[in-house]
Amino acid sequence: MTIEEILAGESKNVEFKETLPEKSIKYMKSVVAFANGTGGKIIFGITDKTREVVGFDKEDVFKKMDAIANAVSDSCEPAIIPDITLQTVDGKTVIVVEVSEGRQRPYYIKALGRDGGVYVRVAGTTRLADEYMIKELLFEGSNRYYDQALCTGLNVTDEDIDVLCKAMKEQAVKNARTEEQKAAIKDVGRQQLRSWGILIERDGKDYPSNAFAILTGNGGLHVATQCGVFKGTTKAVFVDRREYTGPLWEQIDEAFQFVLRNIHLGAAIVGIYRQDVYEIPPDAIRELIINAMVHRSYLDHGTIQVAVYDNRLEITSPGKLPMGQTMERMKEGYSKIRNEALAHAFAYMNLIEHWGSGIPRIIDKVKAAGLREPEFIGGEVDLRINIYRGQVDGTVDLNNAIKVPDTIGKMPDSGNKVPDKTEIVPDNIKKMPDSGNEVPDTTEKIPDSEREQQIYKYVLENGSITTAETVEILDVKHRRARAVLLNMVKDGYLRKEGAARSTIYVKNTEGR
The missing domain is CATH 3.30.950.30 (Schlafen, AAA domain)
Structure with a gap:
């Protein structure tokens, strides 16, 4: 020594x-x-x-x-x-x-x-x-996986199993990156679920493992993802917070969209084309959330936390690093699977590619965007990964392209503005609220749900919407469409006008 x-x-x-x-x-x-x-x-x-x-x-x-x-x-x-x-x-x-x-x-x-x-x-x-x-x-110590253990207290029917198989294939098709990859997707059946450890066969009957409960959001395990926006660089002041439950793939999408709504969105003019550019690469954000989902400890009763601060995006996953894994090896691409059944399911659904490639790819994408290398903290009780906002050199220049503000649907600015050395074009369209600072009355906030976002966008473009139009847009039944509209009225996004067959829903301009 x-x-x-x-x-x-x-x-x-x-x-x-x-x-x-x-x-x-x-x-x-x-x-x-x-x-x-x-x-x-x-x-x-x-x-x-x-x-x-x-x-x-x-x-x-x-x-x-x-x-x-x-x-x-x-x-x-x-x-x-x-x-x-x-x-x-x-x-x-x-x-x-x-x-x-x-x-x-x-x-x-x-x-x-x-x-x-x-x-x-x-x-x-x-x-x-x-x-x-x-x-x-x-x-x-016994070289076993918690997600492949029997989920006590959860009973599943043939219909439940079929629903999961169908949903997994839909996700595989949705996440396919090429037509060739999409064409190669095969149906997933009971035998495949058994081989992965999602189902456990005993005496000719199939029983659900913990992976089945985790994937579907059933079984009483309370698997959730908490998302929050904070003012400043600590958790002292909440600006917005949400908790998402349900199937893991839905939690991934909800958390991903939450982050995109609460970071800067600008634009780059390359040639004659305009390209939207987020301050943090969306692919890196999504991969970090997926990585947390598949590698976290589900024995730990904590939740994945996705936090947007003025200076960084922070994603925390519960549980210590698996045996044999270290921060250094992880950043080099060494993969140590904690949840084998979930890893197989995620690979089938095209949520992950080659095991171990996620973290190095995230690091490369973040650095290529001109940001600091992600920071890895902890590993003994939980793992916290920070991506810092703002270019390393203090500018927002990207590939020498002319940067202009986003004039359509700009995301909330929850951090400090970064000096821009390139030509700035004034933005005369209403911007989304700055979730990190006090906002003027003219700013607005969009709904969190994807369905409600569709309705809100339609109202902004057309002035109003009816229940029948909502049925057509969302492809749902009349009762469900009306419930969505009334919920948006309750949350203050819409205002109801008229009665009976003459009822319409317009944007609520009071108090928002």
Whole structure:
């Protein structure tokens, strides 16, 4: 160990002890935590606060090494075999106990039992593992996947299975990138769902796995995606927030559209053509949301959080990194599947391409747009990825194209304006509200639902809409069309005029 490493202090994978404690449990918790994590070192003979190297006398250092080896052997279950060595630092002898990442998880202290003796590392400290973390470690240690386990309490019918198969094929067709890819899509059936682990066959009958419940939004697992817009760079002030539930593919689309509505949308004139340009590449946003959906821990009762701040987009997925995965390996393209059944389903639905290619592709797209490389934080309890808004050089120049404001349907500006060195063309059309700052009364906000957006756009273009016109636009029954319109009236987007057959719905200009 170098003096530079010592001066850096304790970290996620390094812990200092000035002496060998009389009670081994004082350091045995860290031994167990390192085995349950990515491994680590305990250095005996260095003070943790001042980082002073005190070392040990050469006469009894070997006795202390034997004491450590015996304590680890007697105290831990399953067995942990650390690498114990001597090292000279500043002319003094220290003991280095290196614990490797364990495969027979969870590791725990025998005297405390598995319920109270499992420890993990969080932010450079050793903590008692909670119930969810112990279950996560159990699945890792037995090389099983939670999403392929039987979903207790959920019963499905033949119709439920057929509906899922049909919906998955529709998504596969929708997400196909080429006609050739679309033509290659085959029907998905029960046998395929069984091979992926979405269905479990027992005694000739099919039962749903957790993946079935997660994909469809059923089964009482409360799988949700929380989206929010915040003023400033912290969560102190909410501007808008939504929670989306239902099938995973719907949550992906809803969260994706939410972000697009709340970031800058400009335009680039290339030749004689006008191209819409978002400040963050939409493909990168969508891939980040999909990546969070397929790789998060569904044992953790938390939710995926998509947050738009003035200076960044932040996506947080619950759960520590899977065993064998690190931030560095992830950014290099190494894939460690946590949810195998979901990964197969997402691949079939063309939501993901080659396993492991998502993160490197996201990084490349963000950097190609002139933005900072995405920031990866955490990995011990959850994973947080930040994409910072605003070009690295402080400009909004993109491929030397002339940039103009978006004169049609500009997205909310929730961040500070970025200086533009190119020619600016005034925007005389009403803009969407700035969700990060106080907005003038002339700005407006569009509905969150895709169906309501269609209706709102029709009203803006035609002045009004009837229930019959809504039925035709949305391709729904009369009762459903009326419910959508009344909901938009309740939310303040529309105003009802007339009665009976003469009823029309117009834009509400009061209070919006």
